[in-house]
Amino acid sequence: MIIPLWNLAVKYRFHHPERMPQTGAFVLSPNHYSEVDPLVMGVASWKLGRAPRFLAKASLFKNPVLGWVLRTSGQIPVERSGSQSHAAIRAAEDLVSKGRMVIVYPEGSLTRDPDLWPMRGKTGAVRIAIERGIPLVPAAHWGTQQILPRYGKKLSLFPRKSVDVIIGEPIDLSSFEGRLDQASLTAATTVLMDAIAALLAELRGEPAPAERWDPVKHGQKETGRLDQEGTDRVES
Known part of the structure; x- marks a missing residue:
């Protein structure tokens, strides 16, 4: 039911869908800068021939509309920390073992980068790929901010918006095979985030920053600003 309605509001332009x-x-693993990203990428995946499953931030499930969509489509809520977070990783791995795709936002939350470039990533996406020996495919989208800006509360569906989605080549993880130590996972995640940034740069037609925005380096100053906007605290 959601796709016909969504098609009235959003026009997709796909780049390298054959990937x-x-x-x-x-x-x-796509970039993440709007609370509506799971819906945008979920419909995009469906249009490209795969039924999406997500590791999605648990707070998204509290939204009356988006939460209903996520729950009824079998998505997986991710808590910030603790045993529930580990349970979510295990649930995603179960989906993978059944030959399904799972969408994991490696940034973990909306990017804090002021210009909406990908920030430093977390290791969950590469861990699942390395542990299970499956492809890790980067992706990027641009235009979602016209539907719901970062930290926005109100959807803008009309007039109809255009969203560009680009699929990347699988990340070469051969040098990380069997290496699940933190240093290796962090290094692999850097490779992934650089690939996502490069895809986004292609969509935006401008170069990506040489370094990813790092919440640890910018945490103290950025946390205060974000708290005032009613968002989650910056994670380390």
Whole structure:
């Protein structure tokens, strides 16, 4: 039901759709700068031939509309920390073992970068890919901010908006095979985030920053600003 209604409000322009694997398990990792991103990328994945499953921030499930969509489509809520977070990773791995795709936002939350470039990533996406020996496919989208700006509260569906989605080549994880120590996972995540930034740069037609925005380096100053806007605290 959601897709016909969504099609009235959003026009997709796909770049390299042939890169989306049509069979087997894999992890799809896009950029993240709007609360409506899961819906945008979920419909995009469906249009590209794969039923999406997400590791989505648990707070998204509290939204009456988006939460209903996420729950009824079998998505996986992710808590910030603790045993529930580990349970979510295990649930995603179960989906993978059944040959399904899972969408994991490696940034973990909306990017804090002032210009909406990807920030430093977390290691969950690469961990699943390395542990299960499955492809890790980067992706990027641009235009979602016209539907719901970062930290926005009100959807703007009309007039109809255009969203560009680009699928990347699978990340070469061969040098990280069997390496699940923190240093290796962090290094692999850097490779992933650089690939996502490069895809976004292609969509935006401008170069990506040489370094990812790092909440640890900018945390104290940025946290105060974000708290005033009613968002989550910056994670380390």
